[in-house]
Amino acid sequence: MNYRSFKGTSVSEVGLGTWQLGSSEWGDVSEEEAFAILQAYVDNGGNFIDTADIYGMGVSERKIGKFLKQVESDRDIYVATKLGRREDDGYGWPQNFTYDVMREHVESSLENLGLDQLFLDQFHCIPTEQLKKGDVFDHFRKIQDEGLIRHWGVSVETAEEARICLEQEGLGSLQIIFNLFRQHLADDFFEQAAEKDVALIVRVPLASGLLTGKFDEDTTFSEDDHRNFNADGEAFNVGETFSGIEFNKGVELVEKIKQIMPEGEMPQLALRWILDHPQVTTVIPGATRKVHVESNTGASSLDPLSGDIHRRLRALYDSEIRPNIRGRY
Template sequence: MKYRRFGKTNFKVSEVSLGTWQLGSKWGDPFNEQDAQETLAAAYDAGVNFFDTADVYQDGASQRALAKFIKDKGDKVFVSTKVGRRLEPHVASGYTPKNITKFVEDCLTNLQVDALDNVLLHCPPTEVYYNPEAFFTLDQLKKAGKIKNYGVSVEKVEEAMKALDYDISSVEIIYNMFRLRPADNFFKMAQAKDVGIIARVPLASGLLSGKYTLQTTFGKNDQRTTNRHGEQFDQGETFSGVDFATGVKAAAELKARLGAGDQLAQMALRYILMADAVSTVIPGASKPEQITRNVAAADLPAFTTEQMAIVRDVYDQYIKDPVQYKW
């Protein structure tokens, strides 16, 4: 495993880390504690030292599983947790000092730590970025020793740019072969502020595995079924906002032109790591064997200039309009 400096936190994070949305459960299935612990152990044994979670993942079960796993790891691991999506309804007015403080305290309880390594506001409405009170609350929690660093998980590039006005340490943003816009300007802006970047949704909800066809179906509780058109949350989260049929076609072309064979998913992760501004990429996993496939991406050869051009060409041809202009 290779490691990169995580912005102004100075922590050296594994290039390929672990997103725990699916930890211990496949898409929409019940949580399985044994699977969770085995997956975490496999990740750690492979050199993963950065774990991304949220208070809403499996209603806190993801955090509690992490708590059990990290209790004897000390400063060898870094846990980044998101807060805010427990709000019902999830509106800007809910990001009050009282609510944010309560969310942080609940995370401290779930993770069984005295201070949180990193807290991200969990894709708050755009209005929140123009409300300094939410960020000043995080400043106060930092001064109180309850959190060590804070930042934001965003839907849109514009939100990421606005967040740089505050004393953030990191931004979690969707960046993959089907979502190239963050690299146009934002990455340079983040580097100038010494802000770490966490690349999320790296495989576009599985489209960039190259395994889907137009006949592929998903479970009834799977967000790839229930949120395909943004019924539950931002449409850009599911398939990176790409129309499914278009995404299948674009992935097939990438697979063929890159000569990816059965390694398109690993190549998609390696592509993300071509950006120096990216601190870590966080593919999910629900079983140990998925960890092995994910971390192998860090050892793939760097993309050639020709390969980089192929990705841009496929993006421009199939994906850019309308994805580039929405997120």
Template structure:
């Protein structure tokens, strides 16, 4: 495993982190707790020391699974737990953004209980909350940091402009951002800002919701409660273009004796500003290829070949969504009026 200091924090983290969104089951067609716990233990055996979770992943279930797995394993001080704050939900599974002081104070206690710990290593604001001043959110996380309840302060999905406001009132150690071979639109903006200001990064969507594993074909179907059943990467002519790109990338990966998943993760790790690539899994077998993604490098020539493959194969790319993530409180209120 490769390790790196996370930005300007005191945390040393594995360059591949375990993503646990799917373990919560919500939007991923359910969960299997025993398999999820086995996956966490397998990740630790592989040298992965960063586990990324969030309260909204299964409405507390993912955090509970992480907490149970780590309690069984022991050696809490060897694990970097990264979780999030700033989303709220109701019993109808409606989710909205809420990064107010009061919500943060409630969530930190709920997360500590579910994770069975008395501190969180990296606490990240899940999505910017347009209804709450960035300064209010930043000040509250800074207060938790000074109290010792969190070891590092992070955000997720923040723009350079939002990070700049944050840094005027509180430290900022990391930003979690979307990045994969098919969705690299933030490299010249948010990732560049983080690189220029010594802010660590974690990448979500590293394997494009499984598309870059090489295991999805034109015949693959997803249950209705799986987000991929509606995602544009997996629909119509665009899906065929992305699958064709995967086949060409497989051939390039084979020249290194690697799989397309290993190639895709290696590409992410070699981008400027990237600290950690999150590898999502909910079964131990889904981590079989992790070791092959570290300890080697892509040549400059092959990085250029990858760019050509994408340009030649994907002629109608899925454009970045202008609005991602849950609505703000004000948006949800307007819809229900």
């Protein structure tokens, strides 16, 4: 495993996304399976785990917290979580963006995770108008001054939102959708983020599994899997599911990507493409099984893809992939 700098802290360039561990919107993942996934990740050199307070309404955070109490590791493990989208017990928009409610949600995540301080807390794709208004950033700065969080960042859906956040003093990170189905973002703000020492965390790196190359037109998903109920953006931003590409079109495009890639496992090659961008701090593929973790972490040890492969993948993106992206980006 190779490591990159997150505001001076060395984090593994392959992190672990844990939306799946919430046992909601991906099907059920038992506590035993969750612990096996987390242990495999740590055993393979990983030290950066990303979660959110709404993944199973605290289920993912609590599983991670329980794991942290029992894990033995020769390195520190850094946990990032997210807030802003809870709707339970009278929460919701816009009350979630007040200082008092934000602090409540930070404290809830700390309790779930069994920590005294969060390494990173992030806004979880909140409305663009809240980012433009700016009060929420002051609230995070105050919570940071109080010692409850070490860093704060923002998970965004669009390049416009990324640029708004990059103007904020003290921004620690941006979490973005970036993969072979979203290549152009590297042109939009990566250099600016590097100049400001803002970490880039890449989510949806395998386009909800589509870029693993293991799906075909006959693949189906369970009723409680977002790849079923949000395939066309019925529940939330379609970009969070298959990166906004219509499923059957995505299957077709992946076959064209395979023809350009060198020999190897498609999931690892798709992750390697992301890691070839030096401005990226860490990529956070999720997993529902231990074997997925072992494959994903292996991307760190692959040689970079050649310049010719990168150019051919970009030409395919510009001509055939980007015109098919749906949703906000």
